[in-house]
Amino acid sequence: MRIKRIPIIVFILAALVLSVLIVPSSVQAKPRGPSTGNTASVVTCHLPESNAEGLEILSNYYPGYWWDHTDLTIAVQAHPNASEDQLEAIHEAIATWSEVLDKCFDGAITLTDVTGTLKSEQKAADIVVHYVPRAGGVVFGGYAICGDHGCPNILVRSDLPPSLDRDPYEPEYLGWVTLHEIGHALGLGHATNLLESTDLMGYGWPDLGDPVLSDCDIDALAFVFAWLFEGSDLHPPAEGPYDCSLD
Numbered sequence: 001m002r003i004k005r006i007p008i009i010v011f012i013l014a015a016l017v018l019s020v021l022i023v024p025s026s027v028q029a030k031p032r033g034p035s036t037g038n039t040a041s042v043v044t045c046h047l048p049e050s051n052a053e054g055l056e057i058l059s060n061y062y063p064g065y066w067w068d069h070t071d072l073t074i075a076v077q078a079h080p081n082a083s084e085d086q087l088e089a090i091h092e093a094i095a096t097w098s099e100v101l102d103k104c105f106d107g108a109i110t111l112t113d114v115t116g117t118l119k120s121e122q123k124a125a126d127i128v129v130h131y132v133p134r135a136g137g138v139v140f141g142g143y144a145i146c147g148d149h150g151c152p153n154i155l156v157r158s159d160l161p162p163s164l165d166r167d168p169y170e171p172e173y174l175g176w177v178t179l180h181e182i183g184h185a186l187g188l189g190h191a192t193n194l195l196e197s198t199d200l201m202g203y204g205w206p207d208l209g210d211p212v213l214s215d216c217d218i219d220a221l222a223f224v225f226a227w228l229f230e231g232s233d234l235h236p237p238a239e240g241p242y243d244c245s246l247d
């Protein structure tokens with residue numbers, strides 16, 4: 001009897017040793033996302049591909065221009081002569097980004113339009129879209145002004161820059177410009193193949209096709225907000241450009 005028990009005890013001991021070896025690796029925390037390279041794994045949506053080769057990361061050029069929180073607010077300040085159609089186009093552009101962020105990051109990054117709420121709340125908005133006549137130079141359609149933390153002020157001009165040759169200034173085009181500028185405000189730079197790309201962050205639209213809020217725009221934002229998806233301490237985005245061929 002005693003002799004027969006030994007293999008059983010050995011078996012139990014072996015099982016204990018094995019379980020000690022195996023269990024820790026099986027309960028290891030799943031990585032929440034890489035700090036560099038492919039960030040597509042944290043994205044919970046499927047957007048169209050774009051023809052951007054890569055996307056510049058704004059904070060690489062303007063250190064400090066990235067967000068340290070994720071419940072972002074945005075307000076529109078328009079000059080009194082802005083038409084209803086134009087204002088609607090701007091708010092629609094904001095709504096488009098809000099929906100895409102919600103869907104693609106499962107609510108982890110939000111953009112809330114606080115226009116028309118309490119004055120104090122509007123004033124404290126992270127991002128303000130200033131809709132102003134004749135802002136900037138001759139070819140100017142929109143511009144993101146970056147502060148020491150983020151790009152809180154976006155200027156979108158309300159009269160048509162003559163050089164754009166798009167008279168009248170259709171609300172659709174104004175909406176596209178707003179989408180592009182909000183992309184900057186969130187931390188995206190331009191497409192590396194700037195003039196050929198119809199990505200939202202390229203300059204190829206509208207001549208080469210409608211702008212595309214793309215897969216790569218969202219993947220690059222996951223790269224910008226890497227601190228969030230890693231669950232790590234706050235840190236600036238890594239060195240770009242983000243390579244759009246990664247996913």
Ligand SMILES: [Zn+2]
Binds near residue numbers: 180184190
């Ligand atoms: Zn731009």
